[in-house]
Amino acid sequence: xxxxxxxxxxxxxxxxxxxxxxxxxxxxxxxxxxxxxxxxxxxxxxxxxxxxxxxxxxxxxxxxxxxxxxxxxxxxxxxxxxxxxxxxxxxxxxxxxxxxxxxxxxxxxxxxxxxxxxxxxxxxxxxxxxxxxxxxxxxxxxxxxxxxxxxxxxxxxxxxxxx
Numbered sequence: 001x002x003x004x005x006x007x008x009x010x011x012x013x014x015x016x017x018x019x020x021x022x023x024x025x026x027x028x029x030x031x032x033x034x035x036x037x038x039x040x041x042x043x044x045x046x047x048x049x050x051x052x053x054x055x056x057x058x059x060x061x062x063x064x065x066x067x068x069x070x071x072x073x074x075x076x077x078x079x080x081x082x083x084x085x086x087x088x089x090x091x092x093x094x095x096x097x098x099x100x101x102x103x104x105x106x107x108x109x110x111x112x113x114x115x116x117x118x119x120x121x122x123x124x125x126x127x128x129x130x131x132x133x134x135x136x137x138x139x140x141x142x143x144x145x146x147x148x149x150x151x152x153x154x155x156x157x158x159x160x161x162x163x
Contacts, residue, residue: 002151003030005040006144011134014045015144018053018094024062026150031066033148035073040147042077044128046138049089055097063101074113085115086124 003026006015016030034041055063089098102117118124125135137143 002149003027004146004150005030005033005148006141007040007043007147008137008143009145010143011130011137012043013128013130014040014043014147015138015141016045016047017050018048018055019050020053021057022053022055024058024066027058027066028069029150030148031069031073038073038077041073042083044084045086046124046128047085047087049087049091049094049098051090052093053091054093056093058097060097060100063097067101067105083113084128085113086128087115087117088119088121088124089117 002017002019003022004017004019006017007013008015087098087102089095098117102115105115116127118127121139122135125132125138128135128138130138
């Protein structure tokens, strides 16, 4: 842990970071927050699995169940265009789980989302249709404000500015 959801107002973009040993309870806490505040589901996003992160304690069947839960969260939302969700995995220990999460799923029909895995921030930024300066903020995190943070020292909570 932690699991952090950040938002960049000017770019209208979310950034979700996964760090350390992530549990299914932590992933579910993020989903529960998003269910309570579905506005955060509507933005394009960068999902960043940081170096050293792992999902070792999570069985793949539990990931499938969480995916089904997200499909239910997205079902009532009315999207005019497809939402984009870029993934960058910087942790070899997390590759199998990220690959399972992204592999072979019809996210366009079920979640109005186009989901892709990228090796670099530049590639993700180009696909997210960001200019070079905006794309640089994907890597630096500049301009992103905490919306939700779950850490070992602090239970799941919305960021105070957005509570």
